[in-house]
Amino acid sequence: MKKEIAVSALGVKKKKIIFTVSTYYPKKDGVQFVTEYLAEGLAAREYDVTVITQSIDGVSDEEWHKGVHIIRFHIYTKHALHYGDIEKYKKYVLKISKHADILVNVCMQCAATDSILPLLKKISCRKILYMHGMYRFQWKKEDFASAKESAHRVWNSILWGRLYQMHGGDIRQYDKIIQIHRFDGAYDFIKRRYGIESIVIENACDEHFFGETQKNIYGIDSPYCICVANYLRIKNQIFSMRAFYQTKEMKDYGLIYIGSEKNEYYSKMCREKETLEKKYGKRNVQFLTKVARSDIPDWVRGASIYLLSSISEVFPVSLIESMAAGVPFIATDAGVARFLPGGVTVRSEREMSYWLALLAENKKCRDSLGTAGREYASCNFNITSKIEQLKKMIEEL
Numbered sequence: 305m306k307k308e309i310a311v312s313a314l315g316v317k318k319k320k321i322i323f324t325v326s327t328y329y330p331k332k333d334g335v336q337f338v339t340e341y342l343a344e345g346l347a348a349r350e351y352d353v354t355v356i357t358q359s360i361d362g363v364s365d366e367e368w369h370k371g372v373h374i375i376r377f378h379i380y381t382k383h384a385l386h387y388g389d390i391e392k393y394k395k396y397v398l399k400i401s402k403h404a405d406i407l408v409n410v411c412m413q414c415a416a417t418d419s420i421l422p423l424l425k426k427i428s429c430r431k432i433l434y435m436h437g438m439y440r441f442q443w444k445k446e447d448f449a450s451a452k453e454s455a456h457r458v459w460n461s462i463l464w465g466r467l468y469q470m471h472g473g474d475i476r477q478y479d480k481i482i483q484i485h486r487f488d489g490a491y492d493f494i495k496r497r498y499g500i501e502s503i504v505i506e507n508a509c510d511e512h513f514f515g516e517t518q519k520n521i522y523g524i525d526s527p528y529c530i531c532v533a534n535y536l537r538i539k540n541q542i543f544s545m546r547a548f549y550q551t552k553e554m555k556d557y558g559l560i561y562i563g564s565e566k567n568e569y570y571s572k573m574c575r576e577k578e579t580l581e582k583k584y585g586k587r588n589v590q591f592l593t594k595v596a597r598s599d600i601p602d603w604v605r606g607a608s609i610y611l612l613s614s615i616s617e618v619f620p621v622s623l624i625e626s627m628a629a630g631v632p633f634i635a636t637d638a639g640v641a642r643f644l645p646g647g648v649t650v651r652s653e654r655e656m657s658y659w660l661a662l663l664a665e666n667k668k669c670r671d672s673l674g675t676a677g678r679e680y681a682s683c684n685f686n687i688t689s690k691i692e693q694l695k696k697m698i699e700e701l
Contacts, residue, residue, distance in 0.1 A: 540613045
């Protein structure tokens with residue numbers, strides 16, 4: 305890894321910004337998406353940006369992508385424990401930070417941040433912790449679904465509780481802590497536990513979701529509901545599918561799920577669909593995979609209702625994408641969903657079924673919610689404004 309001093313077009317040394325994050329290009333999830341548009345946005349504004357992240361099978365450990373220098377290490381987290389080349393990673397972060405202006409650690413409870421918390425006192429550059437929520441210590445009924453699930457919760461509660469208890473002094477080493485919403489639990493936890501007032505930079509969404517609503521997407525000429533999320537137990541798509549089948553007013557609607565790939569939960573959904581059709585009759589329900597990211601805005605804009613039934617969320621990017629598209633949402637009461645205009649939150653399949661029936665039969669209500677969400681999104685979820693917020697913070701530091 306050759307040492308270079310990056311300079312702007314005017315010959316001025318660029319400020320060097322380092323991000324550490326668990327997931328980054330070409331992986332895809334909410335944290336990756338936010339980190340990517342921030343890193344690329346700063347690179348486009350004459351900053352020297354390096355992202356240090358986890359290695360990916362079949363992907364080079366070093367590359368450049370859209371102006372960002374990406375370095376990958378074999379580090380990962382499993383069952384709240386960190387594994388891999390942790391010592392090698394720590395040494396590299398210490399080394400590269402000597403020549404940096406700002407170090408941005410994205411999320412706690414991951415190897416990329418937790419392993420270097422004890423090193424923060426040795427890192428002289430300015431430091432930012434960019435949180436995307438934190439572990440939920442409060443128990444919910446879903447946590448008692450099985451003995452295995454309960455044991456998993458107990459284990460995580462002990463280990464993550466120990467993390468926040470042991471590293472209070474390290475966390476206070478950060479010059480700024482960023483939260484993604486004022487009502488995310490991490491905001492109050494950090495303030496109550498460490499006396500730190502965080503800065504809020506909310507998430508944003510791809511500008512393509514703000515485009516004009518289109519109909520008959522990919523040959524679909526009937527109304528449909530949609531959910532875009534990886535097929536995972538925590539995303540709980542079976543919940544929304546059951547509510548959909550239970551709603552007789554949905555018989556003329558389709559339901560489309562878009563996930564990244566087929567897996568065990570995908571197979572479970574297929575089996576559940578067969579069971580539901582035996583009970584309620586045939587419905588037009590589709591499980592799609594490997595849909596190009598560039599096509600997803602069209603799928604969302606063409607929908608009548610967006611469904612999100614996650615067990616746990618923080619600030620779901622998929623909801624603000626539906627808002628930008630002007631599509632009303634029905635979401636489980638997870639994360640900050642209840643604080644977002646443009647839809648409703650529910651706590652049971654029965655409540656989701658109620659709102660599905662109401663919105664299916666009331667276009668004016670759908671349009672009203674969709675318009676409210678779109679107007680709020682256009683003012684608050686613009687990527688450029690989020691990059692400028694972070695840029696301003698960096699310049700102040």
